[in-house]
Amino acid sequence: MHSTQSGKVLFPFIITLLLGLCIYLYLPSSNGEQTNFTANTTQVTAHTVKTEENALLIEAIGSARANQAIYIRSAQSDYVTDIYFDDGDLITKGQKLVQLQAQQEQFAVKELSINLREEKRQLDRLTELSRSQATAKSLLEEQLSRVDATEAQLQSAKTKLAEMTITAPFSGLLGKREISVGAYVSNNTNITTLDDISIIKVDFKVPEKYLAQLQLDMTVMTQNDAYPGHTFTGKVTHISSRIDAITRSVEVTASFTNNNRLLRPGMLLNTALQLSSSQALMVPEKAIIPQQEKHFVFKIEDGIANKVEVNITGRHNGWVAIDEGLSEGQQVVTEGLIKIRSGSKVSIKG
Structure with a gap:
């Protein structure tokens, strides 16, 4: 009985002692420990x-197009005898692409060449006669007309013969070949495509509030997801004379030198027009x-x-x-x- 009462008396004392010890151990002291804690680096x-450099840039989305782009077609209608290119060839201006059947045109040129020589021979004879005979002067004038007409026919025949050979009108990159040897082509037949991609043009729109600041030769930068981190730099080459009444923007064209042919027509490009730099x-x-x-x-x-x-x-x-x-x-x-x-x-x- 006596021991039980002693335990009850000691228990609160032990609790108080433990609490004091905890406060002593865990609470910061007054000697600057709190200050050191908050001053940790x-x-x-x-x-x-x-x-x-701080550049003022106008960002927009642009669409790429070739400097020149056409469908290769024939001016004459006939059968294909030879094809001199493959899909995707890089060609130069004047390079031969397709040969059409041209025997009739060759015969026509040969015949007219012979006729012209004969007409000129007659002209020379009448020229000599006109010096001594007055009646030969009228014949001379008629012969001059015949010579001129034959020369015109010969030139027309030579032009038609030349058109039987299809050549590249400018240097560029060919597309897919869409004909085969033996095919009959006309002026409506697509033979292939030809794109001059040595220069790529990008069209994009700029808000009209910047119109007064726009100038030719301003720097334009562009990027495409196909070449992450690669920036292409070009110049403004055209500013539209009209403002779009719906979007209230002006269309601007920038040109990019594309010697490595990384840019292709139809690409979607992120463009940035540099209005100023400081x-x-x-x-x-x-x-x-x-x-x-x-x-x-x-x-x-x-x-x-x-x-x-x-x-x-x-x-x-x-x-x-x-x-x-x-x-x-x-x-x-x-x-x-x-x-x-x-x-x-x-x-x-x-």
Whole structure:
């Protein structure tokens, strides 16, 4: 009985002792341990601010087309005797592509050539006679007309004979061959396609509010998903004289030199027209902290990150241009923003 009462008296004392020990061990002491805890260094990623080119760009979607593009067709109708190209050949201007049956045209040229020689011989005889006989002058004039008519017929026959051989009107890349030897072709028969892709033209639209700033030879950059990370650079070569009444935009054409033939007609291209270019302090967009209508960054000085307000003048492709709040060579936090506040001690990774 006596031991039970003693246990009841000691139990509260033991509980109180344990609580005091816990408070002593886990609560920060008054000798600055709390201050040391909050002053722990936070690792962040930083970017050094530099003066770089700041381009004002108008982005749009464009459609690529060849500098020249045609269907190869025959001016005459006849049977194909020879084909001198394969699918997708790269050819030069004047290169022979197709030969049509041309015996009749060859005979016509030969016959008219003989007739012309005879008519000229008669003309020479009458010219001699006209010097001594007045009656020969009228015959001379008739013979001159015959010579002129025969010459015209011969030229027409030679033209028709030349058209029996189909040649390339300009250099370029051929498409699929759509005929075979022995086929009968007319002026409605598609033989193949020919595209001059040494220069690729891209048509895109620009809002009308930029019309006054548009000029020929402005720089245009374009990209396609087929070549990730590859940027093609060209120049504005045409600005439409009309504004689209529905979209309130003006069509612009840019030309790109395509010597390596990477760009092809029909491609969908992401274009960026450079309206102007200037030098500015460039900062990664992920370093910017928007708050209401203001923008801030964490600037690092002597290992301390301080929040400062900046003024943004432009954005492009993950970068922003700054004209107030920062100086060249200063460092700003780009990763780890949520772990720090103004006055935090930081260390830069790497």
